[in-house]
Amino acid sequence: MSDTIEAVFDTVAAVAGDVRSVLRSRRSYEAAENPSGEQQLAADVYADERLEEELLDLPAVGSYASEERDGLCEDSGAYHVACDPLDGSSNLQSNNGMGTIVGIYDEQPPAPGDALVAAGYVLYGPITTMVTAVGETVTEFLVEDGTREVLNESVTLPAEPVTYGFGGRAPDWPEAFATFVDAVEADRLKLRYGGAMVADVNQVMTYGGIFGYPMLADRPEGKLRLQFEGHPMAYIVEAAGGASSDGVQSLLGKTPTDIHERSPVFVGNDALIDDLESTLADAQ
Template identity: 35%
Template structure:
């Protein structure tokens, strides 16, 4: 057998699909639907990655001429990404309902194509950065339908603790998918030469202590006293302690990914104009919280775990303060 290293090619790579199939073997009663769901989702991610790379040439930059349910101007690449996610998931025959940042209402799958999974997603997080080539991403959470018959709103408005999987894709210098199925966190990088995601970051863990805090300090005047004091102590610690550095991209996927790899804390504090924060619980806060907890970190509002929040509405419910942090936070947020 030829030595794969001789040619710079790995002949026994652990692809994401192979990884999920291996996990499936641990569940004898598995139907294979979850594997099919992830395969379809990854197809959408690959298509979005391709569109992102050639967005300028394909004239996908700029405004599509409408606003989404959050009141944000919708970019052309947003629209394309949303349609890719919806169509790929619908055609997987594994989903019954979807929730997208770009859609006001629940997305119901026609009966002939329904399965037992519900997917919540932000098809293109950080879209305000599209035009300036900053890293952007896709965030998703997966639930299993728990009611008999047709899926209802009650199947969607559930704590994040009930998710069966969560992940994100990061479109930057490389395309990477970070995934948890409730058994740790693993990172897979897209090899464009074969069109497959390869396991490059097995068993990702938060560092016990980080040196970076990440948030938009432009809103400092609107923070609560507790948050302002917490950040002050990060910047101006007690004598003998080192101050934390500040890094903020403005794309949640990019900022959380850096925090996951390098340690530290990511926050989006509440302000007077956004008393519940601006990160949306169902398709931003919950998936990222599950990833952080599975990696040994902490995801909290400052008063309770994000994954324990009971959603009360489909849209606009934010995770108040919503920090994702290294383990442990030195002091509680008040």
């Protein structure tokens, strides 16, 4: 299994190098929308097609699922990869942070969180970095020319939280969640929210804190996709010593019935996730 996991991460790093090199020439919008009703950029389509092609070329990868396509692309193999090929791609127009998210499952999607065997993300920031989680080991890499170089062999979430960032419009937040945000701000955490989950979670991984896209008044299921975003990021943060939640339970305890199923998503320091769940429970 370890060879397969490393092969998947090596492939994602190689594709990331290609994606980074073409971003400036693929900023235009396509006519098509993805299955979530979001307009696709040329960069979304390119990243998705390259990942699908290269990952399914690996003998052990039996299926590829993506936020950018309706169903599974199937092959023979024991492991299954779910990707958000270009997370935060709307930031391309304004030249802000974006990323790639990948989850490796030993069950075909839609798969439960406990079927994850590894997860990772690539951050296209001032430099390109990759964070991977296998079991309880989280490693950070520098990605240059499509290859990985270890920067930190044992990434852990800092014990003292510094940052927070929450998606959605504040007027659409449920009252109980708004109460929790008031408490976070009273603790003088610093607001860091850039509209790309990878970049925002990486802030939490670096400085400690909490990131979330909550349930909304008109969308109680939230916005983020569990299979492509919630599960992989929860796996990484929990492996680094943090916690995840949908407001009630760990995201890794959830099983989607559809590969594009949405969920409220919160990841960060244990104490903050505990406070979140307590605040929401008290409002019931």
